[in-house]
Amino acid sequence: MADFYFTDRKYNQLGIASTDELASSSVIAIDDIGGQEGDYQSVDGGYRSYSATLHFSPDQSAQVKEMAKVGNFVLFKGRAGESVWTTILSSEHDPLAGTNTFVAEDASIDLINGTVGAYAASSAMTIAQYIELFAGDSGFVVGYNEIPDLTRTLKWDSDDSSILTRILSVATQFGVELSFRFEVRGLSVIGKYIDIRKHIGGTKGIYLRVDTDLNKIVTTSDIADLCTAIAGTGGKPEGSDTPITLKGYQWVDPNGRYVLGGDGVLRDPVALRTWSRLLSSSNPDPVDAHITRNKTYEATTQATLLQSVLSDLEKFNHPAVNYEVDIAKLPDTVNIGDTVYLVDEDEQLFLSARVLELTYSYSNESGTATLGDYLIQASQVSAEYRALAETLAKQNKGQDGKDGIGIQSSIVTYQAGSSGVSAPTGTWSDAVPNVAANQYLWSRTIITMTDGSTSTTYSVGKMGANGADGIGLKSSAVTYQIGTNGTTAPSGTWSSTIPPASQGTYLWSRTVTLYTDGTQNTSYSVAYQGTNGAKGDTGPQGPPGSQNVPMTYVQTATPTGTIVTNSLWWVGATMSSVTALKRWNGSSWIPESIAQAVLNIIELNAVTINSAIINSPDVNSPFSHVQIDGAKSTGNLELKDASLSILGNIEDNNGNSNGQYYKSLLSPNGVFNYITTPDQKGNMSSVALQRGSLQLLSLVGDPSAATKKYIQSEYTSADNVTYYYNNTTAYTNADIAWAYIYYARRNDVCTVSFDVLARGKQGWLDLVQPRTGYKPYLAQATGATLFSTSYSGATCAVYYVAGGYWRLIPSVGSGEYRGSFSYLTQDDYPTGDSYFA
Numbered sequence: 001m002a003d004f005y006f007t008d009r010k011y012n013q014l015g016i017a018s019t020d021e022l023a024s025s026s027v028i029a030i031d032d033i034g035g036q037e038g039d040y041q042s043v044d045g046g047y048r049s050y051s052a053t054l055h056f057s058p059d060q061s062a063q064v065k066e067m068a069k070v071g072n073f074v075l076f077k078g079r080a081g082e083s084v085w086t087t088i089l090s091s092e093h094d095p096l097a098g099t100n101t102f103v104a105e106d107a108s109i110d111l112i113n114g115t116v117g118a119y120a121a122s123s124a125m126t127i128a129q130y131i132e133l134f135a136g137d138s139g140f141v142v143g144y145n146e147i148p149d150l151t152r153t154l155k156w157d158s159d160d161s162s163i164l165t166r167i168l169s170v171a172t173q174f175g176v177e178l179s180f181r182f183e184v185r186g187l188s189v190i191g192k193y194i195d196i197r198k199h200i201g202g203t204k205g206i207y208l209r210v211d212t213d214l215n216k217i218v219t220t221s222d223i224a225d226l227c228t229a230i231a232g233t234g235g236k237p238e239g240s241d242t243p244i245t246l247k248g249y250q251w252v253d254p255n256g257r258y259v260l261g262g263d264g265v266l267r268d269p270v271a272l273r274t275w276s277r278l279l280s281s282s283n284p285d286p287v288d289a290h291i292t293r294n295k296t297y298e299a300t301t302q303a304t305l306l307q308s309v310l311s312d313l314e315k316f317n318h319p320a321v322n323y324e325v326d327i328a329k330l331p332d333t334v335n336i337g338d339t340v341y342l343v344d345e346d347e348q349l350f351l352s353a354r355v356l357e358l359t360y361s362y363s364n365e366s367g368t369a370t371l372g373d374y375l376i377q378a379s380q381v382s383a384e385y386r387a388l389a390e391t392l393a394k395q396n397k398g399q400d401g402k403d404g405i406g407i408q409s410s411i412v413t414y415q416a417g418s419s420g421v422s423a424p425t426g427t428w429s430d431a432v433p434n435v436a437a438n439q440y441l442w443s444r445t446i447i448t449m450t451d452g453s454t455s456t457t458y459s460v461g462k463m464g465a466n467g468a469d470g471i472g473l474k475s476s477a478v479t480y481q482i483g484t485n486g487t488t489a490p491s492g493t494w495s496s497t498i499p500p501a502s503q504g505t506y507l508w509s510r511t512v513t514l515y516t517d518g519t520q521n522t523s524y525s526v527a528y529q530g531t532n533g534a535k536g537d538t539g540p541q542g543p544p545g546s547q548n549v550p551m552t553y554v555q556t557a558t559p560t561g562t563i564v565t566n567s568l569w570w571v572g573a574t575m576s577s578v579t580a581l582k583r584w585n586g587s588s589w590i591p592e593s594i595a596q597a598v599l600n601i602i603e604l605n606a607v608t609i610n611s612a613i614i615n616s617p618d619v620n621s622p623f624s625h626v627q628i629d630g631a632k633s634t635g636n637l638e639l640k641d642a643s644l645s646i647l648g649n650i651e652d653n654n655g656n657s658n659g660q661y662y663k664s665l666l667s668p669n670g671v672f673n674y675i676t677t678p679d680q681k682g683n684m685s686s687v688a689l690q691r692g693s694l695q696l697l698s699l700v701g702d703p704s705a706a707t708k709k710y711i712q713s714e715y716t717s718a719d720n721v722t723y724y725y726n727n728t729t730a731y732t733n734a735d736i737a738w739a740y741i742y743y744a745r746r747n748d749v750c751t752v753s754f755d756v757l758a759r760g761k762q763g764w765l766d767l768v769q770p771r772t773g774y775k776p777y778l779a780q781a782t783g784a785t786l787f788s789t790s791y792s793g794a795t796c797a798v799y800y801v802a803g804g805y806w807r808l809i810p811s812v813g814s815g816e817y818r819g820s821f822s823y824l825t826q827d828d829y830p831t832g833d834s835y836f837a
Contacts, residue, residue, distance in 0.1 A: 001019055003076065004075070005074070007072065008072055010712075015064070019362050028054050029056075030052050038052075040359045046167075047106055049103060050076075052101070056100070058098070059642075062668055065093050074104045075189075083184040088104045090102065111163045119155070120156075121152075124153045126150065127150065143196075144196060147196065154173055179197065180192070201335055201336060203339040207340070212329075213328060215327070216326045218325075226319060228317060230293050230309050231265045231295070233294070234298065234305040236300070238300070244305060248430075249264070261411065262430040265290075277289045322370070323342070323353065327366065336355055337354065337355060339355075340354075342371070354371060411446045412445050414429055414441065415429065416439055416440065417440045418439060428444055440462050441463065474514045477512050478509060481508050481510070485506060490508055494510055503531040550566040550567040553569045554578070618638070618639070621638075623636070623648070625651065625655045634649055646662075646664040650662065658678055659678035662675040669690045670690025672690070673688075678704070682699065684698075695713075697713075698712075720837070723773065723835045724834055726740070731768050736759065738756075738757050741754055741767075742820075750822065752820060752823075755817075758816075762810075766805040768805060769806075772827065772830065773828065773830025777824045778823070779800055779801075782799060785819065786819035789816045
């Protein structure tokens with residue numbers, strides 16, 4: 001069961017929704033079991049979204065529509081008990097179906113809708129500096145930061161990225177992950193944080209098994225990013241204008257699998273034997289035709305560039321495999337980013353995987369996760385080639401034995417040649433040369449063994465000749481002309497516009513097509529403009545018409561002559577000037593009317609309606625320059641969905657708007673009104689009377705200030721009565737013979753009166769704790785002096801000891817003391833006590 005609190009943008013509660021079917025009737029029902037609904041989190045996306053459907057009865061429609069208005073806030077507790085604050089981005093309200101489906105995200109519209117321009121840092125900056133630069137005006141601040149000292153010099157050419165997209169790009173380039181966190185007090189968010197983590201989530205030793213914790217595991221794989229070789233380019237070292245590559249860098253894989261060529265390309269011969277385009281039954285072990293990718297890195301040394309290239313080649317030299325897991329029972333301790341263990345004994349599948357996406361339904365109390373970063377992903381090469389890789393590794397490391405010969409280095413060079421049989425004798429180069437048509441590209445691989453011996457292998461490919469240029473369409477022009485026959489094209493002037501054709505003439509069109517080789521083709525089409533045909537024969541005599549069909553007259557004079565019973569007379573020169581409707585009853589014209597039920601009037605203008613009832617779901621009443629409270633206004637009054645709404649501007653007496661708007665709303669929730677500032681970025685004031693509460697807001701300070709300051713208050717019936725309590729049974733203890741304490745409270749001001757008889761002890765005397773509902777707010781500043789009714793000039797100090805008692809210090813240890821004083825309290829109202837208005 002979960003509860004969701006809906007507030008407006010001032011954090012005024014609009015309603016509560018719950019997945020609990022037994023919740024109060026005043027609580028709106030909610031479910032998140034639709035196709036794309038639920039609490040969604042993503043490691044890569046950084047943000048969190050919640051989508052669900054509210055179900056309501058007709059009398060709740062207006063409230064739900066107001067609750068789920070775009071821009072409002074939804075607050076709830078997540079599975080782990082964390083506070084979640086989201087902004088409604090879209091809402092679909094269907095009063096006929098009684099549903100409202102909404103989507104809300106925790107990144108807020110400031111990050112989602114706000115955009116940033118192109119930017120290039122002039123010097124290295126920390127990730128916190130970048131985030132504060134782009135999101136500094138969003139209300140978010142940097143929270144946890146696990147890389148506070150790491151710096152980067154970054155650049156963006158895009159000038160229309162959202163703030164959220166930009167800060168996620170910053171995180172990617174720093175190699176970290178972001179999450180949003182909120183500090184909530186009551187229904188208000190008092191802190192919004194962007195946390196920077198090296199790795200969201202952790203490893204908790206949780207095992208999920210098919211048929212118990214899991215319904216199924218669906219495996220997906222693709223080779224969209226697969227490659228068998230990478231040519232890496234790094235950054236520019238300090239003092240250099242040229243990016244580094246791996247050309248000339250000497251490195252031998254200690255495991256014997258990867259080969260770095262003299263051209264700076266890192267290759268995987270094992271993956272090549274699976275993915276080379278030259279693979280065939282006759283060539284089961286190809287040694288050429290790598291799938292090569294050019295990639296750019298930030299490394300400024302060849303050593304770090306090699307590690308980046310090697311890491312990517314290990315990642316992309318096999319199909320990417322992901323698993324979508326349908327979770328039957330998700331442990332409450334599993335969160336986004338966590339690593340879990342998945343077991344499918346029937347499929348002999350055992351995985352460690354990370355939760356990359358997590359969607360949880362509070363209605364079903366179950367979740368669906370998309371997992372990635374699988375441990376098995378590093379071993380996707382077939383068993384056959386894993387064995388081959390192991391064999392190569394053993395060979396390249398050197399077999400156990402007296403010789404111990406292994407590979408020391410491998411250099412690949414290239415040369416163009418005229419023969420596909422004999423290798424060229426010219427100079428070999430690290431770079432691949434341009435090869436002319438019908439010539440051959442040769443590659444030479446020299447492998448040097450640890451004993452100093454070498455072996456040389458060659459491969460060759462032919463560059464095909466260019467084919468002849470094709471003939472294409474260069475242009476096409478269509479023109480028109482009128483002709484006198486349909487067989488011979490006219491010889492006059494052709495026009496690009498269609499001329500009018502008279503009866504009996506021909507309209508010719510000519511199409512001239514010009515080709516890229518200079519030739520052209522001309523074609524014609526023709527259409528005949530027919531003449532009027534001869535008059536046809538007279539048709540047969542029709543059946544006799546009826547003699548008793550009622551007629552309709554539209555005229556001002558009374559119709560005369562033979563008039564059929566039930567004929568209608570619209571009194572007026574035209575239908576637009578009709579003043580009455582009459583019917584002929586056989587002897588005279590009598591007034592007639594039309595039943596309202598048969599009228600279907602789309603638009604009715606400039607009329608007076610005398611009626612007791614108007615049945616309409618919507619009523620709009622626009623107004624223009626009407627006088628209101630010493631000014632004028634233009635706007636609209638709308639009666640819709642059980643609500644009366646007035647929205648208008650404020651004008652001077654000449655009808656010129658000053659930029660301010662106001663809105664008044666009367667709905668089942670109550671009455672609401674606000675008036676905006678001239679810049680429309682805030683309100684001058686607002687008032688709401690709803691659910692027994694009067695809520696007031698007033699602007700203090702400059703209305704044009706970017707950050708506006710408000711005073712806000714709320715009044716209920718409990719704020720406008722005086723509570724009081726008198727102890728009829730005296731308080732007593734070892735030091736006090738008897739004491740009566742009288743409390744009275746109105747709003748936040750309390751008055752306490754004492755009547756105390758001391759037994760004779762000197763020093764301070766502790767009495768009793770203040771009554772709940774009347775406890776002092778400023779503990780260290782609450783106290784007064786009582787006067788003695790027993791001894792002239794004697795007094796008794798009384799004050800509150802924080803967390804303790806009313807403490808008395810009489811100047812004379814015995815005798816009676818009386819007095820009263822007032823102080824502030826922030827206790828809840830003591831509604832159980834007596835009160836008077």
